[in-house]
């Protein structure tokens with residue numbers, strides 16, 4: 001549905017989007033997740049034809065965004081981070097205007113405006129001037145303009161920024177319901193938003209895609225290697241030596257424990273290995289008592305921090 005190949009965007013010397021390639025298939029809700037400044041808005045602005053790329057190729061439903069921009073753009077409804085609203089129009093007038101701009105058949109415009117107002121739950125404010133609406137209602141008007149004429153793809157840039165918790169809940173529900181009939185791409189720097197509303201995630205950091213997978217696979221992948229936290233009574237160096245010598249142990253770190261004479265051992269196993277038994281047998285064979293052993297499972301939040309943090313470290317090594 002959308003193919004992006006080797007997309008690059010430079011602002012002067014600064015590379016905001018750094019060789020991104022990805023595919024969007026129909027019928028899913030995709031999330032662009034990344035810290036502020038990662039390049040999410042820039043990528044979305046390029047996909048929607050609002051911004052020119054420095055290099056790369058984008059095809060929307062087979063149409064090249066540069067060679068056939070009109071055809072490509074009719075496939076997309078876009079809600080930028082700041083909704084493009086005309087504040088002195090009423091909600092109805094504005095949506096009618098959007099429908100006209102999108103070339104909607106005149107006789108059908110009234111029905112279409114009513115349809116999108118109902119879907120986004122704004123029928124009760126249709127005669128209100130947009131300037132007098134709350135931020136939550138304005139955001140819904142922004143959603144409504146994006147789905148006028150039922151584009152197959154709807155792109156939403158940070159759609160819940162600045163909303164209160166109730167409005168955030170409503171907006172997330174709206175995104176999920178849009179996903180039933182549209183391919184949706186949304187960006188966010190909030191992990192819970194992406195994991196709650198999306199089936200597939202692209203994690204973007206410093207202009208690069210650093211993860212591209214389903215939400216489920218991503219958390220399973222990072223939980224596929226065991227991490228053990230052990231409190232034991234023994235010598236720090238000796239504990240490290242013993243555990244390091246165990247088969248399937250990837251890495252070991254040992255710190256002094258909270259109680260006198262105890263140590264905290266963190267064991268990273270190789271993928272899909274369970275080293276609990278070997279570790280406990282090896283330590284007790286050396287008369288080192290284990291006070292506690294627990295398996296640390298990584299949340300998606302840890303995954304995100306690990307991935308984006310890793311990039312920071314990589315940079316500092318350059």
Ligand code: ADP
Nearest residue numbers: 011014016034035036037038039040041042043
């Ligand atoms: P995100 O949406 O992930 O917060 P952006 O796409 O807005 O990130 O920005 C990516 C990078 O590009 C940031 O470092 C930002 O400062 C820079 N940037 C964005 N727009 C411009 C611009 N018009 N001129 C110069 N730099 C820009």
